[in-house]
Every structure is written in structure tokens, then in C-alpha cells.
Amino acid sequence: MNLGPFHWLPSAPLQPLALDWLSRAGVEVAVLRLDRIDPLISGNKWFKLAPHLAAAGEAGARGIISLGGAHSNHLHALAAAGKRFGFATVGLLRGHPQDTPTVLDLQGFGMQLHWLGYGGYRARHEPGFWQPWQAQYPELFPVAEGGGGLLGATGCMPLVKQVRSQLNALGWDDYHGWWLAAGTGTTLAGLVLGEGGARPVYGALAVPDDHGVAQQVAAIVREAGLQDGGYELFDSSRGGFAKVDPLLLAFIEESERHSGIPLEPLYTGKALLALKQQVEAGRFAAGSRLVFVHTGGLQGRRGFAAPAQP
Numbered sequence: 217m218n219l220g221p222f223h224w225l226p227s228a229p230l231q232p233l234a235l236d237w238l239s240r241a242g243v244e245v246a247v248l249r250l251d252r253i254d255p256l257i258s259g260n261k262w263f264k265l266a267p268h269l270a271a272a273g274e275a276g277a278r279g280i281i282s283l284g285g286a287h288s289n290h291l292h293a294l295a296a297a298g299k300r301f302g303f304a305t306v307g308l309l310r311g312h313p314q315d316t317p318t319v320l321d322l323q324g325f326g327m328q329l330h331w332l333g334y335g336g337y338r339a340r341h342e343p344g345f346w347q348p349w350q351a352q353y354p355e356l357f358p359v360a361e362g363g364g365g366l367l368g369a370t371g372c373m374p375l376v377k378q379v380r381s382q383l384n385a386l387g388w389d390d391y392h393g394w395w396l397a398a399g400t401g402t403t404l405a406g407l408v409l410g411e412g413g414a415r416p417v418y419g420a421l422a423v424p425d426d427h428g429v430a431q432q433v434a435a436i437v438r439e440a441g442l443q444d445g446g447y448e449l450f451d452s453s454r455g456g457f458a459k460v461d462p463l464l465l466a467f468i469e470e471s472e473r474h475s476g477i478p479l480e481p482l483y484t485g486k487a488l489l490a491l492k493q494q495v496e497a498g499r500f501a502a503g504s505r506l507v508f509v510h511t512g513g514l515q516g517r518r519g520f521a522a523p524a525q526p
């Protein structure tokens with residue numbers, strides 16, 4: 217059994233973000249480039265996965281079984297980690313078989329795939345969902361969608377230290393909060409735990425309010441023994457998860473051109489656009505310093521050359 221080097225804690229550079237709408241408002245933003253930590257195991261994924269892999273190793277598992285869609289950044293990172301570190305991976309996919317660039321990579325990395333259809337995938341939260349899969353793959357450790365839960369959140373806590381250790385190099389003596397995309401809210405919850413209430417964490421929701429992110433974050437924070445609070449969520453989904461509109465695409469194109477930082481439309485692009493809207497609405501006083509977490513996901517944008525997918 218080889219479940220990889222859990223001590224591998226990649227470090228991400230913190231870079232200033234120069235955009236005209238920020239300078240007009242006197243707000244400073246630095247980007248924590250999780251997209252730069254590794255060519256394949258990119259973004260917030262490794263941080264969320266590492267504690268799951270450690271738990272799997274302790275349980276004597278031979279690999280990991282997890283879930284995601286046909287563009288899933290989570291499955292992509294998991295499959296790449298399995299290939300690199302030599303553990304087995306199985307992916308349960310939403311919908312019906314299709315050859316997206318992500319799916320082709322998953323197969324190339326050696327992940328065994330099962331397509332659950334849409335109804336079958338919706339059943340993932342039902343009790344007993346994992347039973348047949350665990351019967352079929354008794355040596356694999358199940359990881360919830362997106363590497364979530366308290367386990368996944370604890371893996372993101374070290375990001376706080378990573379940022380604090382780079383403030384000097386940036387010429388900052390402090391910062392006033394975090395801004396990042398939220399899908400399940402696990403990464404955000406990890407930052408809330410890491411800050412312990414010292415600084416607020418602002419989450420730009422990539423999914424609509426009814427996806428229960430607020431409840432999931434609250435549950436993680438309470439399970440960790442902290443009082444709920446220290447964060448704020450903004451619906452930034454622009455009509456639904458993976459819905460893409462011309463204003464968003466134009467904003468991404470312009471931001472990339474001026475900042476040199478690549479974005480994708482589902483998470484990081486929507487998160488930065490939501491930040492612009494809040495900055496322009498006067499949500500942050502001049503002199504505010506924010507850390508924007510680039511949560512990665514750039515592999516997924518290969519599926520988005522054309523307009524939105526379902």
C-alpha cells in the first residue's frame with residue numbers, strides 16, 4: 217500500500233494583484249496562487265485531500281473512491297495523485313459517459329470510472345449510498361464529493377500560515393480578510409478554523425444559496441468546537457453553478473490581460489467578479505488589504521471554450 221507523502225505540503229506564492237478598479241477604491245489585494253503549486257495536483261485540492269489520504273492510510277486502504285462531474289477538478293487531482301504516488305483510484309461520475317478533456321485525463325491517469333446517471337448521482341447523500349461500492353471495492357476508502365467535511369477543512373488550515381509568512385515580502389504588515397470561491401465551503405471553513413476569528417473570510421458562492429453551503433460551513437466550524445461566525449457568503453453563482461454569461465467572460469479576459477493571472481469561469485472568475493462588485497459598492501474601506509485565494513481549476517476550463525454546459 218502506498219498512499220503518498222502526506223507530509224508534502226506544497227507552498228503557494230502570494231502575489232500582488234494590480235487592477236484599475238482596486239486602485240480606484242484604494243483596496244489592495246494579493247493572490248495566493250494555489251494554481252501554481254503543482255502542474256497536476258493543483259489548487260485547493262491537495263490541501264483538502266491530504267487528511268483524507270492520511271485517514272485512508274491509517275485505515276489500511278489501498279486507494280480512494282470518490283465522486284464528481286465530467287469536469288471535476290477534484291477527481292482530476294485525485295487521479296493524478298493516485299498515478300504519481302501509486303495508489304488505486306475509482307471515480308463515480310455524474311451523468312452518462314462522455315469524453316471531456318477531464319474524463320480522458322482521468323482514464324489516462326488510470327482511474328477506474330463508473331457513470332451513475334443523474335438520478336444515481338443525486339442519491340449520493342442518501343444513507344446506504346456507499347454500501348454497494350464498499351462491497352465492490354472493500355480496499356478503497358470513500359471520500360465525499362470535493363474532499364469535503366471537517367477532514368478536508370483541516371487540510372486547508374495551513375494556508376493561513378503560508379500567507380502570514382509571506383506578508384513581509386509583499387510589504388504588508390497585516391491583512392484584513394480573505395476572499396475566495398466556495399463550492400462546498402470546505403476550503404473557506406478551513407480558513408475560518410485557521411484564523412480562529414482573527415480575520416473574516418468572505419466566500420463567493422459558485423453555487424446558488426439552496427445548495428446548503430452556509431449549513432455545511434456552520435456544521436464544520438461547530439464540529440471543530442468553534443463558535444459559528446467569522447465568515448460571510450455572497451451568492452456569486454450568476455444564475456447557477458457552471459452558468460456562464462458574456463459579461464463574466466469579458467471580465468475574465470480583461471482581468472487576465474491586465475494581471476497576467478489565468479482564471480476559469482466556474483470559480484475563480486466568478487469570485488473575482490463578485491469581489492469587484494463588492495469593492496465598487498463600497499464594502500471595503502480604502503486601505504483594506506485582502507488575500508484572494510486562487511483555488512485552481514484551470515484544467516476544467518478546457519471544457520468551456522463554448523458557452524455554458526448543464
Ligand SMILES: Cc1ncc(COP(=O)(O)O)c(C=O)c1O
Nearest residue numbers: 399400401402403483511512513
Ligand atoms: C477551482 C475550484 N475552486 C473552488 C472550489 C470550491 O472549493 P470548496 O468546495 O472547498 O468550497 C472548487 C471545488 O469545489 C474548485 O474546483
